[in-house]
Amino acid sequence: MYPQDTYNRPLSSRRIHELLSQIFFSGIALRVWNLIIAHKAEATKRSSLETSTRPGTVTYAGVPLYLQSGISTKKGNRISVSIQTRQWQSHLQHRDHLNRERYTTFKMALDEAEKEKNGVVLEGDVDFGILEPTIGAKGKVASLKVLINVPLAKIALASVKLSGEMGSQQRKLVSPFSVKIEGDNRQLSTSHPILVTVAFTQEYVGRYQDRIEFQFQDQQLKKDFIISRTAKATVGDRTVHEQLKAKAPYVPRVRTTREPEVKVTEGPAAPSLNAIPYATKLPQAAIPSHLLSALSISSQPTKENLSSIQRGFLPAMLGAETHGRHFKALLWIEEHKMEQDLEHYDMEGSKLNKYNKYYYLTVPGLAEKRPSVLIGDRILVRKNGDKRGHWHAGHVHVVQRYEVGLVFHESFRGWAPTQTYYVRFKLTRIPLQRQHQALDTVLTQSRILFPNSSHLPMAPIPKLLSKVFNKLISTNPAQLQAVTSIVLAVPGSLPFVIFGPPGTGKTITVVEAIAQLVWKDPNTRILACAPSNSAADIIASRLSGILGPDQLFRMYAPSRGEGQVPDNLKAYSYYRNNGNLRPCFSVPPMEVMKRYRVIVSTLISASIAYGIGMPRGHFSHIFIDEAGQATEPETFVAIKTIADNSTNIVLSGDPKQLGPIIRSGIATKLGLEL
Incomplete structure (x- = not known):
């Protein structure tokens, strides 16, 4: 039984590898990985298990996959997924799986190094916080106390190093942090801690981070182990940081499915669009329908998609004569993604404030350019309750800090202070058209x-x-x-x-x-x-x-x-x-x-x-x-x-x-x- 997508189409081998890798190395992967390894050994010896739904397949109970249609994925459900044994074996050797496995191993090693072990305790904080540039230039010192809470243990502090200073001579980094073990004592005790000072010196504005690695030696077991701590510092204006820091936890916008634009009534364009006496006309440079169809299926940068785009839409050889065609295709691909991302800013239940001929719309995130709105841009609005697909396009005539002033066609009626609207931001294509125009030149x-x-x-x-x-x-x-x-x-x-x-x-x-x-x-x-x-x-x-x-x-x-x-x-x-x-x-x-x-x-x-x-x-x-x-x-x-x-x-x-x-x-x- 082959894994299928939501349209009951068999998934490609590549897609199976991606989904398996993504799921097995997600947050719940570590709880089931040992189970997978145990099943793997048995699966290589037998073509099927007693729990298989069909001959030649292997079922792994408790593995949280959702590769098959018809499987309930509600939280708490027990899930069994069937894939062919040869597909599973192929997946285990696939590059995606191996890369995620290496990443998980590396991440686990770093997390393990942060933990205190064998009774060794590190007391103190090496987060320097926000420092003014003048203070950063002079330098600031923090300290860590190293002690042990197991009285009879024989453990010595062998060395303290910064991770940026390790590796080959060519790959060493100059760190703004420095570490020093105070005194000559290296033997840990419960009553006399070893003092390690960490100094930070940096005058340039920015965020800085390095990992301090404490290497210890268990003299009874003749075995070394490492405990690490992350040193952090930010050089900058504390007042500015306080003003710019998040006021509340970030909540991502929910992407909605856009309804079609059946009819759009255009408002008058901003006068500034006619301020320059252009002698040349911009090309439309619309995304070709066949490329749009391909991107609508999947716009993810998978190996298959990249190969398909290269074969179908890019010239076989990139040279002086094909340079323009090559980059026009990349511009269209980027435009498609920009239009998709703009959907995140669509709004429901928005109100308009009227002043003279302008209708002012408050746009959350406007000051931070999320979204970026300029004079001359278009914003579509549809009154709640109006026919779906029928929109009025308001052209932006005024841009203020938190709101924009729109002008609509004279047929835009029924406004009231309490009236709510659907709002849709439209991508401004003029910069893209300028680039297409340049790429089309001789x-x-x-x-x-x-x-x-x-x-x-x-x-x-x-x-x-x-x-x-x-x-x-x-x-x-x-x-x-x-x-x-x-x-x-x-x-x-x-x-x-x-x-x-x-x-x-x-x-x-x-x-x-x-x-x-x-x-x-x-x-x-x-x-x-x-x-x-x-x-x-x-x-x-x-x-x-x-x-x-x-x-x-x-x-x-x-x-x-x-x-x-x-x-x-x-x-x-x-x-x-x-x-x-x-x-x-x-x-x-x-x-x-x-x-x-x-x-x-x-x-x-x-x-x-x-x-x-x-x-x-x-x-x-x-x-x-x-x-x-x-x-x-x-x-x-x-x-x-x-x-x-x-x-x-x-x-x-x-x-x-x-x-x-x-x-x-x-x-x-x-x-x-x-």
Whole structure:
């Protein structure tokens, strides 16, 4: 009898392995694992047991599986599941099972090490709590007392080590914690504890953790054993931590099954959507129906799904000519997952507050961007009791801290302060459409997409620059060499990559290189981008001390609020009053745009330059800071739409820091990250 799913279809061998692994190594696994092992030995000798429901199958009573249809899985029920013996044997050797078995073994070993044993007791606490950076820099000390509560036992403390310091020389970590055994005594006693001091020194904000391993020797049994403790510390502002900590235990949102949208009455779009005079039309780039069907069956990143997606929807070879098709498919996969995740925020029983033409909706989590709502987005509402499938689409015209202002079609009637509505958030596809637009362009240069040794310059290493704008650059040979190489690179060079850990001056190097290029060549035109507005503002703010408003332009999307812009950058932006409508950010006429030496924007907003008709090749250089936090299609919004054969590209970032937020496990596995 083969295991079946809820549709009475036989489960594949792969799915059986997954379910068995997930269940046997869940919270109840340890209680039944010995039972499974005992049955395994017997099952290998016999083709069936007396309790088998059919010849050739094995039944394991008490094993909490739910692989068969028709099995009651109510709490407390005794369950018997039948699978073929050969499937069970295959499962035990499968990679999923072995990986979970190794993980469980490792987790059990760590849990066991935390327990006090053989009468040894560790007294004290090594959780340093929240420390201000000034205190963390000076250092703080905690202590543990090591004693024994068995008077006649002969146990000695052999060593105390931090787990981060163990292993090979190459894998050792520099820990902010340090440990020391005070005094010369190593013999444990009931009355004279051994004192172990734990010091923590760290000035940088963050959370820190290390495991302290106490190795003891039982001198009677000639046997060693270990007891561990976890040292923790958080460096930061205590007041901020208190304000940001959870007010109540987290309760996950319950995902609902969405009813179909049979009829949607659209409200008037936000005026800011027409604030920029776009000359190019965005592609619809809807998810292909065959891909949507495949993802609707399963969007989990299993080996089978990955293989199926690769065979059916990705080009056989990834190269310059197939690059766009490859990443368009990954974008569609990510969009499908984003739409699924947005369902978690759907609301029932919500009320609207009316003020003039705006209907204000309170959105829990709006301040934390869960969900993220911007001006121009769409939110569907349906009055409780109205016909299912019929919705009114309210376009977001106002975004405040906890609520958004919607404008509906004039047919939206029947509002009352007590009236309740179903609310559905809709995915804003414009950023995705911008990325599809970029991937559809004809730029397929190998020196940008897939550079190799043939693209390397043969010129000698250039002489270092003698003049710098930032004095710190002149004292750092690596930064100065990077700036020199960028400034003196010939047009059409390989992409230049600046990388390094946090605090090593990557953004400073980018800003210095931009300033040098502007100073040395009056024909230089630069597009400088970053994944986020905050990162782009940092670049613009540092350049504002060198370049004036006639040379530097900070290009903001119309959805950006004026209050979100630093005061020192307002003179470098273009805030337009649309007659009687709400003012918003826009761009000046094309002739003015072309005169700017440097334009700074986010990666997605970089599409504005292409959208208004900026000619390809206008920018001699394109800089992307914090590139490691962007997906590859996002970076190509700034590159593929506007670069030409001569454009030089500079990427800056840290590949070891957190990457972009990608919701789809399939898209992550297939390489959507940069």
